[in-house]
Amino acid sequence: MTAADSQGLKQRGRSPFSRGGRAAIVAWAFILPAFAFYTVFVLVPVAMSIYYSTLRWDGIGKAQFRGLSNYLVVLTESDFLQILGNAFQLVAYFTIIPVAIGLGVASTIRNHLGGRFGATARTVLFIPQVIPLVAAGIAWSWMLASNGVVNQVLQLIGLGGITRGWLGDFDFALPAVGLIGAWVLLGLCTMLLVTGIARIDPSLYEAAKIDGASPWDEFRWITLPGLRQEIGVCVTVTVIAALASFDIVYIATGGGPGIQTTVPGLEIYRLAFAHRQVGLASALAVVLMLLVIVCVLPIQWLTRQQK
């Protein structure tokens, strides 16, 4: 090593420090606008909601401090518990059905991805994702009405005895809303899973075939592990969609009959804007946020663990 070299090393040894300081400033300059937006539109509203949740306030007049009493109401009144329970029931429809069907479709069209069939199938299955939720809600409430397409088909195949106004029926309203959500979310899940399956090395499937693996074995030991991350994303997005659902329920049932399909999102909106109980609405919103985090964190953790 020459003296010049060692001099250079020394300089290099020092300069990364000062360059690091500059880099940090540059990094902060890039982060700051996004962070400012995040603060203004996420952190501050969350903090305000938490503050409001301790008040009795109609949104305009004088507020009274109420401590945690709003939380006590949310967590003890049977109506609120049923409303939270409804959201968890929706998870079954919003998550399990689209992910299961999406996996089935992805496995089926795996060999035809490039062809016209694959492209058509993907487009058809993705269409619900493009339709606004409100439009989907309206269209489905017509189809599920007592003289709607669903009942007409049932009558045609000799099941006239079970026809009813599905969205107004105490036993079937929530499943009906769940199926609308499943239909909407199916497109997203299929798209993600089909894209994911295309990334799995085809030689794995070939090797499995040579070893005499059945289609089920291929699915169980190649497709499923290969799609773990995509499944993680699908489950996360759909669980949040179920727990924080609003539009489909608002349009299709308005929360009825009774409170059979009322979900936290709808109740928060009603409490805050129709009933003008901003404190109670905020408490329910905070509880909902915590529930979403509690449900989604383990999913995130599981999918990250396996990386």
Next chain:
Amino acid sequence: MAAPSCGAAPVVLNSYFETGFPLPTELSKEFTKQFPNVTFNIKEDLFANLMENSPRVLAGDNPPDLIRLPSISDLVKDSLLKNLDDYATAFGWDKYPPAQLAQNRVADGGSPRGEGSLYAMGLNYSMTGVFYNKALAAKVGMTKPPETVAEFEDLMAKAKAAKVPPIIIWNKPVVGLTFPLQNLMGSFGDPGAVNNWIFQRQGATIDTPANLTASQHLEQWIKAGYFQDDINSVDYATAMSRFIGGQGLFLFDGDWESGNFDKQMAGNVGFFLMPPAAAGGKHAAMSAPLTYGIGANAKNADCAAFFLNWVATNPEARKIDVAVGGSNPGGPVDLALPAVTPGSVTEQTLNAGTVIAKDNGAMDFIANATGAIYAEGWTPELQKMVGARQTADGLLKAVQAEYTKELSR
């Protein structure tokens, strides 16, 4: 004091109206024709949005001069509405029949309603009752409107037997069953007691023996199949198209539909007030003003008040009120009602107003008792009753519990 006016300088009335109801806009056009210096800057919203937005709009920088008010108690509590007492004196509104203004009076602090200062005026005064399809009525042998509840129920039984759906109603996303229920309350009990509950007077309860009888009749109508079994999934528009399409005999509704029915079912529709329990008894009906108020900090309050007075007293305005709105224009007792087509259902609903005034049977809507009682009380509980998950007695107890809870919060 000289009555306030719009003056001669140009005025733009900042207005917030309800979407789907052309009456205020038609009135504003006629007003501008008569007073060219006054124009209207009109913003519209659906009723539900109005309900949610009105406090914020009134509290904002540019509060409306004229605003359609879904409910006034909370707004008075937050000092968002102009007290109209001085205008009432100046224009002579205080000489109108007291019942006309009562629903727009609120005591200091926002409760009870029905007494205290005046905070709004009605553009007109709606009347509710029972519309019927004349062709179907003939089919089931109904020759004249029923005179007692028993006769009414007998007609429904006949209709059911003749495979004519007896009653068309909507029950989603908010219930229509409050209409027959409250009509039954008026038949079996004192409408004043129902008003006391709606106005939040001390000690008032909805859970009374008379109301229980009413609730039991409604439950029995449901069990007898007088309503179609899918009503929990039927909205207002669907119910309207069913009735206009001749799919049912009776419809509980208000005179805001009279003009519509006269057009779409001309000659085939009639109206009667809910009959009393016993023959010759008094009639009662839900009746409410089409409420408009003035923002507490409105810039053109005088002109807005002048407009409200003009609506009640100007012959041309009263004509529009009836022709477009379908309801009684109210105003001073000595002013004649505008002429309407003889034999029309509009004529029948207007005449019904005279009967209710004579019997002192006007009730506000039980859905208006508190801001949330409709969505949190009546709607879920009556939907449950349709699904056989709530009883007549349980309904009143559940709604009363919700009422108490809301007033205590």
